Amino acid sequence: MYKVRDKEPAYAFVPQVDAPQTNRYGKKIELVDKTDPLAGKSLNINGDTSVSDNPNRYKQHGFYFNADNCIACHACESACSEKNDLPPHIAYRAVGYVEGGSYPNYTRLNISMACNHCDNPVCLKGCPTRAYTKFAEYGAVLQDPDICFGCGYCTWVCPYNAPQLDTTRGHVMKCNMCVDRLEVGLKPACAAACLGGALDFGVIETTPEKREQLKTSIPGFPTTDITHPNIRFQQSRSLPREMKRTDAMPLRYERDQAGASEYRSKLHDQGEKPEWNLAKLHSREDPLVIFTLITQTVVGVFLALFLAPYFGLGELSRAANPVLQPVVLFSLLGLETFALALSTLHLGRPHRFYRAFNNLRYSPVSREVAGVAVFFNLLASYTLLSSFPALFAWLPQNLFIGLQQFCAWAAVLSGPLAIYFMHRIYRIKARPFWNHWQVLTSFYGNMLSIGSVLVIVIFAAALLFRGQSFSHLIEIMRWPLLLGLLLDGTGLYFHTRDNIRAGGEAAASHFQQRTRFGKTWMLRNMLLAAAGVLVLALSVTMIDGGWAYSLWLFSALLIIFSALISRALFYVLVIPTTMPGAFFWRNRGFQEHARETGLADMPQVGVVHDTH
């Protein structure tokens, strides 16, 4: 048991007060009753098998933050970091702020935020390894770094930036509600350390002594709809209508003129001009840019290869290409192997890759990995069966053909299904820029466009080599290619329109697209438009021969290059609904600056270089 310090002052203990039966989301506050098999168990903290007799042990607990009083003294986050022995670049709790008004009627609102131990823990659901558990004890959502393989997906889905991916250790860590302290009746270290009369802790839906409100909104705090967070606020002092952030996010918070509504995030346009920033297209997620594009391409090429003959395109059949088809199939296999290896090495703990399948029930990551794995295996089987029939001569002929057909058709189904799951990964409410159907049109669009154009380029070359016309190839393959480009283009158009309309983080992401990456974005648009026009012209005119082939080759390059830029932008532009940062701490702008200027070389700056 945690050892209570001598003469522990009363403020450090969780008050034993009556709580309502249910919380505002309609969930029972008493998570299990005493007869439940989950009750009466030890938490086994550091091998201690004792069971606490805390009478509220099975009630949902949560933080209470009185925003009227926070002075940003950092005592809470420091007490947390000290207790949890955290390196400077990691913090389970962070204090950021928003500010508004003009001198001297200026107001700064500090916000201290950690994990909200939500009723609907999206981190738990999203985690492919099932590293998360929501405990019946206190309703604490705990994460086990020994299970985590460091994909960081929980850091994407959490609207509060609670889980922290430590890139130096290769796994995620997060607030543990100081369950060891709770077992002996003490508040978490942060709440006990508060010097402003701001941070408190208790059974959820109970108002601390001398506090009046139980709100779930303050400026900067995302909507509670996503996760049903267990945090309550007081914010009774009047604030300026508009509150600004000091970090580099182009966001501000505004309520309506009457002051009746809650604060909503809005774009903060400070007149930035379009730039290239090509180097900044790089991010930690570069391997995912490659992985997603290759997988989509491989599925696209395979679909064309296998299905086109059914649409009368005999030129693509195995019979017509006894050598080329196996070569293409093995190339696809090789490419996909490379892509899978990249995505695995992207993990903080690649050797735990097999845990990716652990959460098929909830995690889109698990489903994507499973989908891609199934497709990959079917593709491999089909490739072996179709390329080396002699090897399988011992099989009855019917069975051999049946097996080959089964593998192919199953791959045809599982490929697009895997891409559908892949797109589900990004449909995250806490990341409005991603949470749009455009992800699907982009993924399927690229599957069709890159897949088809590659098939055209490869097989037209073969036909040219044999001195044959490739117009029939175009006649068939132009349709999926044009459909792919149309899907991609349409998706992008509506994505932009809807981002602007949605406002907030989505509009801010698009704003950065127009400014920070404005010139790069325009280049992408022009490449895509040029590809569309060129493909359309070539498809309509159906010209043939060497010149036409080089134009096809050129359109393939245009398509691939624009897809690369698109996908890189997709990862770097997303602005999550996370809490406002401070001027240095949790400010993406400063972190970037520290990495560029070498300030990050000093560990005490609290910024680490991006590594894998």
Next chain:
Amino acid sequence: MLFGRKKKNPIKLPDKGVVEWKYTTCGYCSTGCSIEVGLNEKGEAVTSRGVGDADVNRGKLCLKGIFEHELFRSSGRGKVPLIRDKRFQAFQETSWDQALDKVSAAIKNIQAEHGRDAFAIVSTGQIMTEEFYTLGKLARGVIGTNNYDGNTTLCMASAVSGYKRSFGSDGPPGCYEDFEHTECLLAIGSNLPEQHPVIFWRLREALEKRKFPVIVVDPRVTMFAQMADIHLPIKPGTDVALLNSFAHVILKEELADEAYIKAHTTGYDAFSQLVEDYDPFSASQICGIDEDTIRNVARVYAKAGAAMTIWTMGINQSTHGSDGVVGINNLNLITGNIGKPGGTSLSITGQCNAMGTREWSSCSGLPGYRALEKEQDRKEIAEFWGIDAEFFPKKRGLSQTDIFPAIETGQIKGLWIIATNPMTSMPNTTRIRKILEKLDFLVVQDAYADVELNEYSHVYLPAAIWAEKEGCFTNTERRVNLISNVIKPYADSKPDLWIFNQMAQRFAQGQKMNFPETASGVFDELRTLSKGRMLDYSGMSHEKIEAQRGIQWPCSDGSETGTARLYTDGRFQYADGRAKLIPLPFVDNNERPDKEYPFWLNSGRVVEHFHTRTRTGKLGNLNKFSPTPYMEMNPDAAKRLGIKHGSYARLTSRRGDAVVMVQTTQRIPPNMVFVPFHFHECVNRVSLGLLDPHSRQPAFKQCAVQVEPIDDQEAAAVRNKAARTY
């Protein structure tokens, strides 16, 4: 409801394996929090926590205290003494004997050639009271230089001077418990939540129990200003006019405590005549606070049953610092708010043991609030130390801020600096660099070998830090608290007490005198020397102090415990037992903004750093909150100049220039910029620091600067990073 895994894995939480807790007192600011440091089986300091039953902090700590155990192994510590003949040579490692021999020889040579006062000593507010006393004995009784001062001249000198002028003695009369009794709190130039978060918490706790008006005077809209009931955004450097005007209203409207004035003060007539000139309208023209607000605040303050004023550097670091303190004392004297619960003039001190140096270091006089100017005091101390009273000068010598100019002009040739870093902390540091170059001999005694000052030293003595040694600190409310030895000094560093004692042995006079080896041995001398005085330690011992988690002086022999307040009987330290009401004519001699330099420059602290960052700059969990300097600037002003939020700008003044990252915020007015003072090669390259005539404290917070955008941001980043070695 989701519960994840049915079969739950055991929970692993970090366990630091503490087997023993050791009692100590925080070594940062003067709040005086009691800390326990946890040691693991290997005897390593692994954690810190507040002491639950300590009256000061009641179990709480600020972020600096929370990570204080990390100091013992922070980077940049000095391992062994270093020597060199010229400052441009490389240091050689050496033994303590050789280093101390070299220092004592240099002192003797310089004194033989240029006179005793040609060797100066500048100390600190960081070491223990026993060490201060021993250093004082060495400086005054053995080395015999009159140019001996502490860096407290940069922070508390004005408070000391103001207390002495009003009450006849230094010594803050109030305590934190006054928050529980006051009916009105006036805070002038104090950003309590940022500078003294634990004192602020005590105030917050008092306010939760019982609401009373809080009035904050500060040109910046600090968190404290935002929480105040009334915020007076005053023009820099004009506090005295405001205080005079408060007095004007109180006297005019007959809100003063006539009986108290009559019984316990002198000088009323001259005082009332002077404040006659400071009617609220005239004052409003000077300090920028409208006359209605001045009247309102004066009335609220005077009508409160008990009212108190707290202040920090906003008052002290000003050309009228001492006058500002006297003005506060005047206000509290005319309203009868001295020595009663909730009624006081409480200076919130800066360094952990600024009070200890004021009391016992002999910097500005002789130990135990004795003065060089008083024959009786000289005699008492000379007798106690066993030396000739004639060895003492009859008047105090130069203060720290006058010692440096005396080096510049050649009167001082050698300097011993203990635990302070004027390369970053003094105003106009480019001038300080030139001055330090002129020294024939500089010895730096510091826990950190990478302290910027070391660039100019000939000998470096590695000192032990904080609880690597033992002794006492006195906090803001006169509470003497104990630092017990937690772990042994790092590498071959030594406690300052040991260094002073060793140095004393190298002088013939020192060999004849008694220099106790242990802190408790020294403490016995303090008890003897303070017996029967206002500053009475005679009832304390190290054991008793620890048991009571600190004792407030006076604590006379035989008393159970200390005393919460001074002057409760209305008897002051002037011979006539009365306090003085002192008229304060106000002349604005600041370098005010003009066309060329249109911005006020203001500087101050941030909560995560302490002083020149030799400690906090090494600890990532503190430093990360401001790892590099920044400048608060009003966004309207920034926009006019084309300066972007988060970009580097150039700050220029009549002294020099600095490069600093801009943080635009409406927290400060359009004609002001604010830069934290903690960073090397930054704000003090441009600051002016006009000296207060009484306290010789520099006005860090008032001078005029210009701000320019920088086109080459990369070069600016390089320049900034070059100055960030930690």
